Amino acid sequence: MKEHTNSMTNIKDIAHACGVAVSTVSRVLNNHPDVSEETRVKVQRAVAELHYIPNNSARNLVKTSSDTIALLVKGVNNPFFSKLIKVIEREITKRGYSLELHHMDTSEDELLVGAQMANERKLIGILFLGGRFNYSPEELALINVPSVFCTYTNTFGNLSASAYSSVAIDDKQTARFAVDTLVSLGHRKIAILADNEDDKSISELRFQGYKDALESHGIPFDSTLVACAGTFSDMGAIYRATSELIRRNDSFTAIFAIADLMAIAAIKALSDHGKRVPEDCSVVAIDGLELSEYTLPTLTTLVQPVEEMGLACANTIIELVESRGENRQFTFDPVLRSGGSVRRISDLSIPHQPD
């Protein structure tokens, strides 16, 4: 609004002020070795005095690249993602890069959006957050900058490990563990609350883990105990899916919700149908939001190590961008946080005493 017209000091001004060539100033700015100590301090002083700030556009133009890493977030409105984004953003910025954030609808193809952005040459790397995971080599080839897939499974179909980078928990194993926990408390009629049964996403893997767990305990899979909300984030839809499940078959004594937010909406639905948690129904989830420690009841949930995952994302993309290191897959193990939403089945037989 003020000195907007007045052009800023540039590298030429510095050169002129010091009586050296622009190339020398450039060398000082980029910490090139071939410059005498004397000129170095002289230039540095001038830079400070004249409040010189490099023009990134010019720099990017000649270097034919920018310093911007994009974070493409797909269709999830989840506090877990918010936290993860924050961690990633902090780290990326700290390391001297810029982060550009883009949210996408589920309808958009994240790879196409990424390819488009990469082609505009405004990007040096892409972090994908959320979405599917069954990319073909051809699709992956669309992206001509380094990329990392975050909170995706680390099993990309039959792609070789050198073909992509990922940061994730072992979704299937984690789901198994959640169900195991319920079984070990005596539950056998366990419903699942998922996003979508067959959408090649996190949801499918967790669903698979649920089925595996049941099988390993000799519990027959019952499709009437499956509730699909078709979303991770729309609590209304999750609530309705749970209500429907209850109407359809309320014989279950426990629900495995594939996300904390789902569990919260489910508990509300149960409550509205006269089922108390954990007295009438246990609930276990995956995520480990801070929020879930403060709901009534508190959630028993598998905590994703969001801080470590964010760091892994940031470090990996930066390594790839700087052409150090190869593609890598990180797998993290969530840890169980016990809350008030589960109870041993034997306690269920004891009728609830009203206080």
Next chain:
Amino acid sequence: MKEHTNSMTNIKDIAHACGVAVSTVSRVLNNHPDVSEETRVKVQRAVAELHYIPNNSARNLVKTSSDTIALLVKGVNNPFFSKLIKVIEREITKRGYSLELHHMDTSEDELLVGAQMANERKLIGILFLGGRFNYSPEELALINVPSVFCTYTNTFGNLSASAYSSVAIDDKQTARFAVDTLVSLGHRKIAILADNEDDKSISELRFQGYKDALESHGIPFDSTLVACAGTFSDMGAIYRATSELIRRNDSFTAIFAIADLMAIAAIKALSDHGKRVPEDCSVVAIDGLELSEYTLPTLTTLVQPVEEMGLACANTIIELVESRGENRQFTFDPVLRSGGSVRRISDLSIPHQPD
């Protein structure tokens, strides 16, 4: 990773392919009028066939500006902000600009960070989200690009309305309304759960509204009923602040929490101290998160029109950036959403003691 070396098609290639000058191609790309229909289609076809994508760095260099608007978010981990960010981001992107997101600690000075970014000339505008609001004209002058302050109060001390743009609810009035609601239900011993009593932020305004409401109803202000958590987002700290309040003075029959997340943590603390909501204590908050419709009990809260607010933010900054329109202050009115967290005082099991 693949055609990375192979240089991309540029404007010169297009010019050569069409047998025209680069300036002509540029004119076509920028929709300048002075170009014949014949050449226009010829160039456009070549652009499509050769998959030409403009180099933004070069463009920004000559135009001495970028297409990037920054969103500086300060120290809040709130689903309300997440939603707002998403709305803003969608709109900014839709209008052809890029959004660069930065989270800051409460310790950082948002204006200094903004000024630094603006000076790097990577920015054409800044949206500030969260933080204080008592900026001096001198501080505001540090920012030499258009800016909008979001979810801040729209009363910037004694700055004239032409000096800044803002998008906010009327915090004081909203707090008043929340407290009025409780009073109208018969409550007189009303505690407040705030961020900080005197930090020149939203918190202070809502605190002021609380005091005003009490006064207008002839209820004496009781400082022992004030709980300050020192944060909007750290639920642990909010929980502890509430616990402390209960230990200090548990005579209150209602709590006004200045944010939904605070109310949720408070309800947990109340519950852990044997106080049921709403039977023993009513709770009302400000925010209107979707989440709050699914907690137990559901929250009675004043819903901020997040969609409209996000649009106002995006529209205003774009108008300012495009040098259309003057600084403006938007004030939105939250609407009450009734939940299960409040109850008329006569319903309370503990009889009300007249003072």
Next chain:
DNA sequence: GCAAGCTCTGGAAACGTTTCCAGTATCGTT
């Protein structure tokens, strides 16, 4: 004493655009 090798420096090209300026052709008007 001279070639060869360092260390440091300056000049200039290059990056891919936009935009100013000048120029040509066509056309209508006088």
Next chain:
DNA sequence: AACGATACTGGAAACGTTTCCAGAGCTTGC
């Protein structure tokens, strides 16, 4: 027939960097 206006086009400068290349001045080794 001359002229200006109009419609379009091309050439070239400019934006602010980085980097390549060449060269100047020293030192070193023979």
